[in-house]
Amino acid sequence: MSGRLAGATVLVTGGGSGIGRAVVQAYLVEGAEVTVLERSSQRAAALRAETDGAVQVIEGDATHPKAVERAVTAARRDGDGLDHLTCCAGVFDYYASLKDLEAGDLLAASEEMWRVNVLSALLTVNRAYPALRIARGSVTLTLSGSAFYPEGGGVLYGSSKWALRGAVAHLAKDLAPEVRVNAVAPGGTGGTRLGGLRALAQDLTADHVPGRDQRIQAATALEVTPQPQDHAAAYVYLADPAGARVITGAIINSDGGRT
Structure with a gap:
């Protein structure tokens, strides 16, 4: 197997749809052995079918320690180290x-937002760290343009992404020198569903918001509406143990240029 990630063991949380799904496909193309932790049984089944079994899919919630531990154990090759962890699990506040x-x-929505968007990443890093340390591996978190600007969501979503932005800097120091920690901050993206908050009975998905793609395009310097696959190369670069060997504490803004 050839590629920038040939033979690397990789765990992706929330890899069953949207940006996470595109990242999984990019990792496969680059030769990685990919395991996905996915909460939705429907998306888990679709991922298995679409990849013809090339992806090991563990059904479970990334906010539950036992589910995360099962996924980490499954992703490790014969109990050895884990080369890379990507965290993509998240919800939106519409x-x-x-x-x-x-x-x-407010209390219920805030707790749900923090648990899914922030705690799931911290918990997965916590449970994966021993395996990442063995491999001198790396972590990539998923931020958002709303971690930099008051756009692309409300205050609940934005504050959760600001929290993850801070986590990048702190984890990069905390896990050094054995483990690199970086992030990708996608801007508004077409072709994504972004489930809403259950606490607010939000049954919308982003692909059904009228005019969303047009608003995204109008707000970018490149006048584009990014698609999930447009962000994937940034994740591949940060996961590359050779190409990104000296990169930690960094954030790549893949947003088409904010205007």
């Missing part, structure tokens, strides 16, 4: 405004 939320809804 631009919910703080001023419109009742106190109870």
Whole structure:
């Protein structure tokens, strides 16, 4: 097997759809042995079918320690180290405004947002660290343009991505010198579903928001609406143990140029 990640063991959380799914495909093309932790049984089954069994799919919630531990164990080659971890699990707040939320809804939505978007990444890094340390591996977190600007979501989503932005810097120091930690911050992206908050009964998905792709295109310097696969090369670069050997604590903004 040839490629920048030939033979590398890789675990991706939330790899069953959207950007995570595109990243999984890119890792496969580069020769990686990919394991995915996916909460949705439907998306897990679709991923197995679409990759013809090339991806090892573990069904489970990335906020549950036992599920994460099962995925890490499955991803390690014969109990050896883990070369790379990518965290893509997340939920969206569909631009919910703080001023419109009742106190109870705010508490429930905030807890869900932090648990899925922040805690799942910290928990997975925590459980994967011993295996990553053995391999002198790396971690890539998934941020968002809303980790830099008040756009692309409401305050709940934005603050969760700001928290992950801080985690990149702190984890890069905390896990050094054995493990590199970086992130990709995609801008608005077409062809993604982005499930909403259950606490707010948000049953929308981003692909059904009218005019969304056009608004994204109008807000980028390159006048493009990025697709999930447009972000994947940034993830491949950060996972490459040779090409990104001295890169840690870095964030790649794949947003088409904010205007």
